[in-house]
Amino acid sequence: MRINSVQAWWVRVPIEVAKQHRSDFGQVTTFDAAILRIETDDGLVGWGEGKNAAGSAGSYGALVHMLNHEIAPQLIGRDPADIGVVWEMLYNGVRHETAAHAGHAMPQLARRGMSVAAISAVDIALWDILGKSLGQPVWRLLGGRKVERMRAYASGGWASTEAIGEQLISYIAKGGFKALKMRVGAMDGAPHLSAARVRAARQAIGPDVELMVDAHGTYTVAEAKRFIKLTADLDLAWFEEPVIADDKPGMAEVRASGSTPIATGESEATRYAFRDLAVLKSADIFQPDPAFCGGISEAMKIGTIASAFNLRFAPHLWAGAPCFFAGLHVCAASPASFIIEYSLGANPMIHDLVEETVEAKDGMIAIPEKPGLGFTISERFLEAHAQRI
Numbered sequence: 587m588r589i590n591s592v593q594a595w596w597v598r599v600p601i602e603v604a605k606q607h608r609s610d611f612g613q614v615t616t617f618d619a620a621i622l623r624i625e626t627d628d629g630l631v632g633w634g635e636g637k638n639a640a641g642s643a644g645s646y647g648a649l650v651h652m653l654n655h656e657i658a659p660q661l662i663g664r665d666p667a668d669i670g671v672v673w674e675m676l677y678n679g680v681r682h683e684t685a686a687h688a689g690h691a692m693p694q695l696a697r698r699g700m701s702v703a704a705i706s707a708v709d710i711a712l713w714d715i716l717g718k719s720l721g722q723p724v725w726r727l728l729g730g731r732k733v734e735r736m737r738a739y740a741s742g743g744w745a746s747t748e749a750i751g752e753q754l755i756s757y758i759a760k761g762g763f764k765a766l767k768m769r770v771g772a773m774d775g776a777p778h779l780s781a782a783r784v785r786a787a788r789q790a791i792g793p794d795v796e797l798m799v800d801a802h803g804t805y806t807v808a809e810a811k812r813f814i815k816l817t818a819d820l821d822l823a824w825f826e827e828p829v830i831a832d833d834k835p836g837m838a839e840v841r842a843s844g845s846t847p848i849a850t851g852e853s854e855a856t857r858y859a860f861r862d863l864a865v866l867k868s869a870d871i872f873q874p875d876p877a878f879c880g881g882i883s884e885a886m887k888i889g890t891i892a893s894a895f896n897l898r899f900a901p902h903l904w905a906g907a908p909c910f911f912a913g914l915h916v917c918a919a920s921p922a923s924f925i926i927e928y929s930l931g932a933n934p935m936i937h938d939l940v941e942e943t944v945e946a947k948d949g950m951i952a953i954p955e956k957p958g959l960g961f962t963i964s965e966r967f968l969e970a971h972a973q974r975i
Contacts, residue, residue: 587719589661590627594636594653594707595972596646597621597906597935605932607744610772610802611640617935619877619906620649621968622707626666630718633963634711635908636703637877646973652704661708666715673883676705677856702855702880709881710912710959717958724912724959728886728919735950736917739798741904742930743768747783751790757930761946764795765823765925770813771801777809781816788820800826803853807836814844824849824871831859837868849873852902856880857887864895872922875902877909882916889920903927906935910944911959918953926951938967 599617606614622634638649657676664672675682679694717724725731740757743750743766754766768787770780784799791797799822805813810828824847828840831853841848849871854860855878863869872892876885885901892899899922903913917923928946929936936944941962945951954960 587630587666588627589624589664589666591625592622592653592658592661594620594622594650594658595968596650597939597968597971598646598973599934599938599971601932601934607742607931608773609744609769610804614931617906617933618644618646619909619935620646620653620703620707621906621908621939621972622653622711623963624661624666624708624711624715626715626719630666630715632666632711632713632715632718632958633908633961634707634709634714634881635877635906635912636707637875637905637909638700638703640904649700649703650973652700653707657704657708666712667719669709669712669716669883672712673705673709673880676708677702698855703878706877706879706881706884707908709883710876710908713882713912713915714908714958721957723954723957724882724915725918725953728882728915731918731953732921733918733953735952736914736926737765737924738926738928738946738949738951739763739765739767739796740930740946741767741927743787744773747786750783750787754787754791758791758795760930761928762948763928763946764949765798766791766795767798767800767826767927769802770799772804777805777813778816781813784817784820784822793821796823797821798823798826798849801828803827803830805829807833807839810840811843814840814846817846818844822846826850826873827852834862834866834868837863838866841868841870847871849900851875851888852878854879856884857891860888860891864891864897869897871898871900873900873902875905875909876912876916877905882912885912885916886920889916889922892922893920897922899923900925900927904929904931904933907940907944907961907963908959910936911954911961914951914953915959939964
């Protein structure tokens, strides 16, 4: 079995005005992703996804160009089952043979960011192919499934102080969620304004529903510490991305300032960044995004680091179907996983890009049973929304 063709598209799906929301990323008018298709010479197809922006906050033209014109030629003719070998080849570039013989990484310059996003898309697609070729779901190939269904949290929460309670209660009604996440930070302004929204949310949902908050890295260290003090009595399950990912020591300072667990990692690429988070004691919960951190392979390694440091693991899954399903399989197999992110914003890239119905029931999400990642791409939907690069 050899790789026969590789094709990526920038898929851009408009979101109807009534379902749009505004956050620190601005008004979300479309849902965008780089969707990758890899086909083997015996007709097996694997689907992957790479990310370099949030929602409609950025362009995917460069990432798709990289996949089609730089990555694809390196994959044609290779065995798709050589997933780890391909990952290291793409990461180390022209020095991959030297690195393989030496037994340690020798990445080319700038081997993070968009480069790792491209590697992520390839890795997810190759795992999909491997599972299909063996007639097994990916979680079985990763070591097995620890649960058939996993607890999920509803991810959204942009409403004002006056409306946030009603918005979060509507999430509970939609999927029976016992855990909810809302956004805070620069979208509100000063920390006390965010704290007021969180207090209103807690009063509305009561003490028995878990409540998480996400600042998208928009606070300074001082502001984040202030926010923790202002919300210390609200029993937050976690405080996500309090400061920018570039400031890992600052993240550690925030974590040490109070008892609220710190979650982070959606902006981090590769196991090396998460190693630093662990060593610096910057986080309680790791949140790698499979479409950005390095794919399924790297997400599993990151989960191992979390387990080794007695930390927890909850991947960032605000994404399209290939990334979301990849996260389900990783969570099913990782000892450190405990909850799944389920977006309650408009997300046609999950619900319309695939033929299957993706839903939460009683606050739980089922782990797929089908071979590979377990979804079927709607070719008609893909064709309707693919941008030509």
